[in-house]
Amino acid sequence: MLLTAPWGRERPKVFARHFVGAVHDKEVIAALRYFRRRLGRPLVIIWDRLQAHRSKAVSAWLQRHSKDVLVEWLPPYAPDLNPEEGCNGVVKEALLNATPPAISDLMRLARKEFRALQHRPDVLRSFFEHAGLHV
Numbered sequence: 001m002l003l004t005a006p007w008g009r010e011r012p013k014v015f016a017r018h019f020v021g022a023v024h025d026k027e028v029i030a031a032l033r034y035f036r037r038r039l040g041r042p043l044v045i046i047w048d049r050l051q052a053h054r055s056k057a058v059s060a061w062l063q064r065h066s067k068d069v070l071v072e073w074l075p076p077y078a079p080d081l082n083p084e085e086g087c088n089g090v091v092k093e094a095l096l097n098a099t100p101p102a103i104s105d106l107m108r109l110a111r112k113e114f115r116a117l118q119h120r121p122d123v124l125r126s127f128f129e130h131a132g133l134h135v
Contacts, residue, residue, distance in 0.1 A: 012124035016114045025055035042068040086127030
């Protein structure tokens with residue numbers, strides 16, 4: 001998932017790529033490509049220390065795209081500083097009592113909730129402010 005920061009008058013936005021199973025370097029690179037296509041401008045990625053984020057393949061990809069992708073690393077063990085965790089919390093709360101019959105239905109419900117966050121810029125902005133990122 002990519003949560004864009006609200007710069008100036010711009011509204012914060014959520015862009016998501018969901019994968020079934022564990023996330024590895026191939027999925028991270030696929031998501032980065034997707035986000036670059038969707039945004040069409042340089043990206044500043046704020047990442048936790050997930051192994052897939054630190055893999056050789058991802059590092060090589062980032063090196064090749066260093067002109068338009070910059071990575072800022074969160075401190076280790078600091079989920080409270082990751083604005084994305086706020087989004088995840090809202091979606092998890094919304095799905096707390098959901099009982100979808102299949103994983104595909106669960107993914108559809110999760111995507112619906114992430115899209116609903118697009119219409120709550122005040123909530124998205126609060127995730128950045130909670131992390132001390134006043135933009």
